[in-house]
Amino acid sequence: MTMLRTAPSTRGRKSTGVRGRPLLRTSYEQDLTLANTGAKRRGVVALVIASFVVPFLLADDLLQVLALGMISAVGAIGLNLVTGYAGQVSLGHAFFIGVGAYTGAVLGGDPDGAMLGYGLPMWIWLPAAGVVAAVAGLIVGPLAVRLRGLYLAIVTLGLVFLGDHIFREARDITGGPGVGRRGAELELFGIDFASIEPISGLTRGQAQFFLALVFLIIFAILGRNIARSGVGRAFGAVRDRDVAAAVIGVDLTKYKVMAFAMSSFFAGVTGALYYAVIGVFEPGAFSLLLSIQYLAMVLIGGVATISGSIMGALFIALLPRISQFIAHYVPDGLLTVFQLEAILYGLLIMGFLIFEPRGLFGIWTRIRNYWKGWPFSY
Amino acid sequence: MTTFLQSVLNGFAQGSIYALLALGYVMIYKATHVISFAQPALMVCGGLFGYHATSEWGLSFWPALIVAVLMGAVLGMLVERLALRPMVGKPVFTLAIITIGVDIVLRILANRYMGPDPRSVPYPSGSQRLEFWGLSISQQRLGLIVVTAVTVAALALFFRYAKTGLAMRATALNQETALAQGIRVGTMFALAWAIAGGLAAIAGTFVAATGAGMEQNTWIIALKALPAIIIGGLDSIPGAVIGGLAVGLVESITAVFQPDVAPWLGNNFALVAPYALMFLVLLVKPYGLFGTKEVERV
Amino acid sequence: MSEPVVSVRGVELAFSGVKALQGVDFDVFDNELFAVIGPNGAGKTSIFNVLSGVYRPQQGSVEFAGSDIRGMRPHQIANLGMARTFQNIELFENLDVVDNLMLGRHAHLGYGWAAAVAWFGKAKRAEVANRRRVEEIIDFLEIEGYRQLPVGMLPYGIQKRIELGRALAMEPKLLLLDEPVAGMNGEETEDMARFILDIRNELRIPMILVEHDMGLVMDLADRVMAMDFGKPVATGTPHEVQSHPDVIRAYLGPVDEATLAEVQGELA
Amino acid sequence: MLTVKNLEVVYNDVILVLRGVSMTVPEGQIVALLGANGAGKTTLLRALSGLLDIHDGAITKGEVRLRDTPIQGFDAPKIVAAGLGQVLEGRRVFSEFTVEENLRVGGHTRRGGLAEGIEEVYELFPVLKERRKNTAGYLSGGEQQMLAMGRALVAQPEILLLDEPSLGLAPRIVAQIKDIIVQINERGTTVLLVEQNATMALSIAQHGYVMEHGKIVMDRPAAELLDDEDIRDFYLGRGDLATSYRDIKHYKRRKRWLS
Amino acid sequence: RSGGDDESSAGPGITEEACPDAVNKDNGCIYLGVISDLTKGPFAPLAVPITDAQKAFWKKVNDDGGVGGYDVNIEKYIADAEYNPEIHNKKYQEMRNDILALGQTLGSSQTLAILEDMKADNVIGVPASWNSAWDFEDQIMQSGASYCFEAMNGVDWAVQERGVKDKVLAIHYPNDYGGDAAAGVEAAAKANNLDFTSVETATGQDNQAGAVAAVLKQKPDLLYITTGPAEMATILGGAAAQGWKGTVVGSSPTWNPALLKTEAAPALQAMYFQAGPWGPWGTDSPGHDAMRKALADVKSPSDGYTAGWVWEYPLLAALKSAADMDGGVTRENVVKAASELESVDYEGMLPDESFNKNGEPEKVAWRQSVISKVDPKAPTGVSITKEMAAGPTAEGFDYKEPCFALQG
Ligand SMILES: Nc1ncnc2c1ncn2[C@@H]1O[C@H](COP(=O)(O)OP(=O)(O)OP(=O)(O)O)[C@@H](O)[C@H]1O
Ligand SMILES: Nc1ncnc2c1ncn2[C@@H]1O[C@H](COP(=O)(O)OP(=O)(O)OP(=O)(O)O)[C@@H](O)[C@H]1O
Ligand SMILES: [Mg+2]
């Protein structure tokens, strides 16, 4: 399927090859590690340190936005696995996120609340949400074997509508439209991450930020592991040329289904955690719009890159703030500031894709390569 | 029995709207292989053009419809030129997301124009209905069915006999090869969007002439065309029509009978029935009823 | 001779009206280089597609490595040890050379999704071991310089070589080559010929070769099968096939007896 | 008459592929362009026919003139309208179209007589006529190549750029293609022929260029090139004297004789 | 970030410094937040007028000299939450340190999404709905009868005045709004010995086929609708066109004057009545007068304005009484003042005693509402046909818990 086949990974790599500065490796292990150059290693370390400093510099509301952004980054990584790596465009991500959210809410929800809740601890409900969503993915996967491209996309979209119907009707679980329910209890190692009281000196925003950060780091590594292993390669093969992939021994059905299941697992844990942080949510949350938002994260961040997914998710999370910020500098005349904000949201997504179709990751590689090649240009 | 026939008739009439909307998607798909998520906004704008022409310029329905179609076509072209042309050759899903951006922007502007009130376009015969065999249908719906039939016929002829039709499809299949044959790819895109904008305007104007008219939430109707185009096959004109009508029928029949026949499916199952039908069709035909199968050969 | 590696009997394949293959029979033996020739549309690629499970013939049997593979799915056949290259290059353009070759080793990785997710331990060890094998192939095909480049941007000739490499990485029991030297100049053709010979002599993999370059076929093949309109018209040593009147007709079009004799004479 | 002066082409803003190429394709001639894989032949053709920007390429220097009109700023449809047709490398048929639809698209710019144009192509390639209602994507490789060639002919271009038309064709069809090129040339079409099959190309061309690493390194009448020892060695493979492929020595390494 | 950083002076959301563009330069400033549905959400057509009316309300308060030495600003912290609980929550987090109270929080699950934080922050809020659940929440200040009582009164009225004696059908959205009303209809149907059925319907004019079919099948005497205006018109118009005749009563959000320009207009005139918590825009009362004057620029009046305006009175009352307390206007005092209010001066738009938070809902909840009829001459297309009253069902209703439970 050529839908998402992007230009081969970009200017960057090309120029490395052409300009030829082969990085010396002395063993294959070294070649296979995550951060396989010194610069990358230093970069990662710097980034992690920075992430631990940030919470002490920002206000709580912004921290929560970032925390939610990091949590949705895991969902974006999941979508990138199925759509970016394996090339199966899914508009059904919202459904799997919903399945995860409700699984989490039921298992980890307040047993005395009005909705079904078992009050299980987080280390059970979080993975369980992933597993249940993955099972849903397993059921849907076989559709992907028969369908291609936009047909698959719209069919997965149908899933969102069917899911919406189920979520609306299963009122004991979801509360129904316009009513909603509470997410799971956010308590881990005896720390209540939802409490407004400071937790060992940390505000709620800070605590949630750290929770999200750790969550993201774990799943980003898992995502990266999948991507760099034979599984990730097989995904790429299925995406680029499925007949050729089959002929070299890749079982198409198995890998398409696996891609859906893995992606749904990521979606499931994201859903459960995200809505536990949000607090109250209703079936309307898992609409086409949510699916599209995730697709936008993947496309804006960069198809088939883990770090791109993270950047894309943070960008989409911050986008309302960005448009809010800009809108307040435009004098309102014809449009109210809110209409302006909403329009800017649309325009920024468009502008981004038009001017940098390779996504944030593309910008990043370009900057990196600029410095690599410095001071020589061609 | 009358209830059944009446619901078939209602579904048929509603299906005509979906068919028109589906045709818009198909036009864009045929030339670009993109699903345009901007169709809802184009429909809303088209309906508002019709509204403006009748209530502000004092035109009557039919001239207003023509004005709306022309303006819709121009709007479609503008969208293509400004937002999509710079992206020629980029992955189609990137383009699809861009159309979502377009949709957001246009809909906000339309809402700004509409304000809180529904806007309706008066149909010449008002709410008069035609009665026969114990069934009834509003004249406005009949008008819609006729207009749909004429439009479909015109488009089908265009694609059959005009070389532009073939050139449009060629463009979608492979832009470089199309360029090498001397096909003006940009013109094809613009044309497709213009037709899609015009079709959306017809649908929009009729929607605005129905019931409470066009309001801020009416855009959702356009999403019903998505299962329709999949059922019919993304690139097929007859497919769009049959898909649209099928969705209308299934929806109407389910709405009437499901609460009694299959209450366990839950409230308002009619809303998702088109998607259920879509799943069924795809299980048998992965490219919809009339879609072109993608060639895979090594 | 020993047991055939692959044996095709009475294969018939038709696509709505077009009879692509009719009554195709042949065997390929151990360490043999078997060539298939024929005009365009004769059905050569279709034979490959039948062998590798992309097409399912309506009639006939295909036996490979001791099992009946008719009706098996492509990846199952691949895992039995059949590898091929394609007439139109079918590489994974977005992936780099190493990844393309590693994909060739997919069946040999020997770890599942769980190990992949965990990475450390089994998966990592397997990756390193297989990477080593891939480096040997890189070495063999002399493509060291391109390792980390996405194959989409490499010159055509190199891509053809990488495709061969990917097939070799599968450690196949039978290798199918579809027009390996099409679009290559004399020098590149020689390079490719050398690799084919090396594969035959050093790796001892039996091969089926489809090629329009008669010089190459006649020089390299042990046996040749000529086809026309989906039917084998002659099978035998290159020399026998070359002078078969039906083969000459298939290649030159209708000829009168005199020219036929002349051509046969020239070839002899 | 098509002239190229000092042309430079860059992909993705950084990869310099053509480094000052100059050549002339005189009216009514067949000119052959040879070169190893990756030399930049296809890139040159793209630059001539306005298809570079689709590949993120751009002309950064130099000039292309068609009958004294500089055309390097034109887009492809304009160039096609000016009478320059191209057969793209690698059988780019519209897979989902039938054979006939492909030919009709080929005649997009043709004024009138489309049916005759298609009929002429069917005469040249009778297989295509048999397969006229078949989906082009399912044709065999060679049949697709014929279709690509036929499609370009329907447009009746004044100048025809051919990018490896013999690729994957059986000897008999190669000979046929060769005849067709001569035929259309005799009818007044100027031809620029890119070929790996140098024997074929040089045997019908009046003039030949050899390209290497984005530069023209040889520019001679075709007959001279055909006699040139290096050319024979590199493009024609083992001439009559060469031994069988089986005897190729392993130590024989690829060498370039220039640059 | 500014606004609430003067916590040293009077606490968050209140400053000694004058408001931006203050009317009374010497006054301090109280900041009220609004979290509404202003652009793309389903309630945007209603929420925009509501918000505009609330701006006008507080402008008038400022023009009259402010409250306890403060001007009130409701313009600076307005957020568009698109009717989405998640965004609602985010927007609240953004403004939580900057506001004294929420002048508007629109939507039930939306409000629930921030209720815990509001409680922790001592922030009270004015809902933009009439939900029975709010009668049971201390920090939510609701005006007028809930949908539930409104529906009981509507049914009781129809039984008395329109001769309904057989069958009542409730067509409603499945949410808090429709659910609350349907519960009221059911209670009233039971009390009046009517045959009751209910049908849930979805938003969107094109999704009303099932609702229309239900009407045609059941042929009810009374149809009680709780949807949006377009849906109501589609159902009523569709059923009427196919021969159904009966009485239709809709909750207040089912009406929009522009419906009189649609093809459903004749049917509406013949059959439709609106149950509402107070008199529409054109009603004659000092409060209505003040509102019309303050909103003189409005081109097409609607009862969204009326609602937005009325809802603010209790908040004004709470601010006033907090200003008289020890420590003056602070969040804590406002919460306390609100919970002790036993009446509010609605300037005649509602009876003063209609607002009473001081006691069990069973005792203090307001149960009276009005019925309006279509009146093309009235500014918003409807005028009162039955004055403020509670029907027998509402009067006798055992109100221990909300009619329609929002989640706990
Ligand atoms: N999937 C298919 N559907 C329809 N026809 C097909 C299909 N595959 C092959 N054919 C037809 O079968 C015939 C044989 O095709 P095949 O590709 O095997 O030829 P080939 O001998 O490889 O020719 P070439 O040398 O040109 O590659 C051709 O006429 C082709 O059109
Ligand atoms: N789109 C592109 N982006 C970047 N580099 C490219 C692109 N297309 C071609 N190149 C590079 O430009 C060089 C010349 O390519 P070109 O296709 O013109 O060669 P060619 O002479 O036609 O070769 P062949 O005989 O293989 O067709 C090659 O090194 C190729 O890798
Ligand atoms: Mg072939």
Ligand SMILES: [Mg+2]
């Ligand atoms: Mg080339």
